[in-house]
Amino acid sequence: MHFGALRVLNDDYVAEGMGFGTHPHSDMEIISIPLEGDLEHSDSMGNVSVIKKGDIQVMSAGTGITHSEYNKNRDQAVKFLQIWVFPNQKGHPPRYDQISxxxxxxxxxxxxxxxxxxxxxxxxxxxxxxxxxxxFDKGVGVEYLLKKSGNGVYVFVLKGDVNIDGTELNERDGFGIWETDGFKLEALSGDAEVLLMEVPMNW
Incomplete structure (x- = not known):
């Protein structure tokens, strides 16, 4: 919780046929990243959709929305990340988008x-x-250069093992990096999966 403008990283598991009933949000950017299964979404803006692995969903709660999320399937659990980021200012009009x-x-x-x-x-x-x-395959490395001075990066390892500038991280580890221009990431195991979240730190 609260790494700069990154408010929350929820690593959620939703059992078959279960979910989150209608609830409100305001002044928050809410990003959902499905990892397994199908998640059904509905909200007060009139959006009804299903998101699955490969989709990215974003809601700008702004002046206020309500929404619900349910596991659409009766025979498969849903795993997804829901991430909250503080907006650059309060009072934005509510907005919804979803892409594959x-x-x-x-x-x-x-x-x-x-x-x-x-x-x-x-x-x-x-x-x-x-x-x-x-x-990433084992032994593959990439360099990440921060997009904006003063930002930091929160790394979340979804699967496998990685090394970041000499620090070994394992599955479901989180790692905050700031006061740097960039870093090197290398996979220590096959099929490593990593999420990088760069956000302003002065929040």
């Missing part, structure tokens, strides 16, 4: 899934934040 990305575009490289700019790759949010996902 090509999973092959994150094989042995970082795929941008979120940015502050519409059309720049992935969804966009009201914040100077950039998110990337990558799947």
């Amino acid at each position: 990305l090509n999973l092959a575009d994150r094989r042995n490289r970082l795929q941008q899934i979120l940015s502050p700019n519409a059309g720049d790759g992935g969804v966009w949010v009201h914040q100077e934040a950039w998110f990337h996902l990558g799947n």
Whole structure:
């Protein structure tokens, strides 16, 4: 909780046929990343949709919304990340977006899934934040250069083992990095999966 503008990282498991009933949010950028299964979403803006692995969903709660999320299936659990980021200011109009990305575009490289700019790759949010996902073979390394001075990066290892500038991280580890221009990430195991969340730190 509360790494700069990153308010919450929820690593959620929803049993078959279960979910979260209608509940309110305001002044928060809410990003959902499905990992397994199908999650059914509905909200007070009239959106009803199903998101699955490869999809990215974003809601700008702004002046206020209500929404619910349910496991659409009776025979399979849902696993998903729900991430809250503080917006750059309060009072934005509520907004919803959902896109599907090509999973092959994150094989042995970082795929941008979120940015502050519409059309720049992935969804966009009201914040100077950039998110990337990558799947790596053992021994493959990439360098990440921060997009904005003063930002930090919160690393979340979804699967496998990785090394970041000499620090070994394992499955479901989190690691905060700040006061740097960049870092090197290397997979220590096959099929390692990593989420990088770059956010402003002065929040």
